[in-house]
Amino acid sequence: MVKLLFFGRLSDYANGVPTQIQASTAAEIRQQLVTEHPLLATELSEPQVLVAVNKQIVDWQQALQDGDEVAFLPPVTGG
Amino acid sequence: MSLSDEQFLRYSRHLLMADIGEQGQQTLLQSHVLIVGLGGLGCPVALYLAAAGIGRLSLCDADTVDITNLQRQILYKTEDCDQLKVDCAKTALQQLNPAIDVVAHASEISAEILELGADIVVDCTDNLAARQLLNCHCYQRATPLVSASAIGWEGQLVSFDFKANRRLCYNCIIDENAGDPTMNCANAGVVGPVLGAMGSLQAATVIRMLLGQFDQHGEMQRYDAKTGRWLYLTASPKPLCAICATE
Ligand SMILES: [Zn+2]
Numbered sequence: 405m406v407k408l409l410f411f412g413r414l415s416d417y418a419n420g421v422p423t424q425i426q427a428s429t430a431a432e433i434r435q436q437l438v439t440e441h442p443l444l445a446t447e448l449s450e451p452q453v454l455v456a457v458n459k460q461i462v463d464w465q466q467a468l469q470d471g472d473e474v475a476f477l478p479p480v481t482g483g
Numbered sequence: 484m485s486l487s488d489e490q491f492l493r494y495s496r497h498l499l500m501a502d503i504g505e506q507g508q509q510t511l512l513q514s515h516v517l518i519v520g521l522g523g524l525g526c527p528v529a530l531y532l533a534a535a536g537i538g539r540l541s542l543c544d545a546d547t548v549d550i551t552n553l554q555r556q557i558l559y560k561t562e563d564c565d566q567l568k569v570d571c572a573k574t575a576l577q578q579l580n581p582a583i584d585v586v587a588h589a590s591e592i593s594a595e596i597l598e599l600g601a602d603i604v605v606d607c608t609d610n611l612a613a614r615q616l617l618n619c620h621c622y623q624r625a626t627p628l629v630s631a632s633a634i635g636w637e638g639q640l641v642s643f644d645f646k647a648n649r650r651l652c653y654n655c656i657i658d659e660n661a662g663d664p665t666m667n668c669a670n671a672g673v674v675g676p677v678l679g680a681m682g683s684l685q686a687a688t689v690i691r692m693l694l695g696q697f698d699q700h701g702e703m704q705r706y707d708a709k710t711g712r713w714l715y716l717t718a719s720p721k722p723l724c725a726i727c728a729t730e
Contacts, residue, residue, distance in 0.1 A: 411712075413636070451661040478666075482673055
C-alpha cells in the first residue's frame, strides 16, 4: 500500500478518495481513479502536474515501494 | 568605499546583524539584480530589494497598469492605470530609495537585456515559455536564478545557483515540451498575499545569495495558503535534460 497526498487545489477534488491504495506507479494510481473520481483523474492528467514520492519529485513511471508517500501537486505558473 | 552617514541610518537594521554588517551592506550596494515581470511577484520583490539597498535594479515588463492589477500589484496606484508598469515602478522605487540605480526596460525579456550582466535574475513572469527562456539563459551564463509562481491560494518557489551547480535546472523539473496548464491567474484568479509571501521569499533568497549564504539549489517549496501548509520537495537532474545535461 502507498499513502496518497493531494496538495493545493487538487484536494478540492479528492473527497472520498482513500488515503492508501495498492499501486505500482503514480500513473497507475491516476488510472485507478478514473472510474470513481473522474474529476480528480482529469485534473491529474493536466500538463505539468508534479509527482513526489517521499518528497522527491519523480517520474510518473517510477516504481513505488510499500509504505511510500505519493504526493500530487497541481501546476503553479502564474505570477 | 565606506558608508555615508545617511546610509548608516538607512541600513542600520542590516548593520546590526552579524551576518550582514557593513561588509554585507557594501556587497548589496554593489550588486545588480534583474527582475523579470513587474506583476504580483515582481512588485514585492522590487520593493524589498530597493529598500535593502541593492545598488542596481533592472526592471523588465512590457505591460501597462490595468485596474484589475491593483488587487495585488502593490507598487501601483489607481492613477497609474494605462501607464507603463516599469515607469510607475521606477518612480515609486526611487522615492523609496533615491540613491540606488533603477533601470526600466519596457519590453519583453530578450537576450540583450539578459546580457547586461546582472548578478542574479529573479523570475516573476506569468508563463512557462518565459520561465524556460530565463532558465536557459541563466544556465548558459552561470547566473543564479530565483523563480516563483502563484495561482489561486498556491505559491511555488525554486532557486538555482548555476555558478556553483552545473546540474539540475528548471527544465529538469518542469518539462518544456509538456505545454502550459489550462489554468492561469487571468482565468483562475489569485489571492494577493500569496504573491506577497512568495515575492518576499524571492527577495530574501536574493539577499541570501548575494551574501553567499544559499545552499538550496533546485529545492522546491510549495505553499497552500488555503490550508496554511508548506511542502518542501527535492528534485534530481533529468538524465537527458536539453539544458543542463549537455556539458
Ligand atoms: Zn536540467
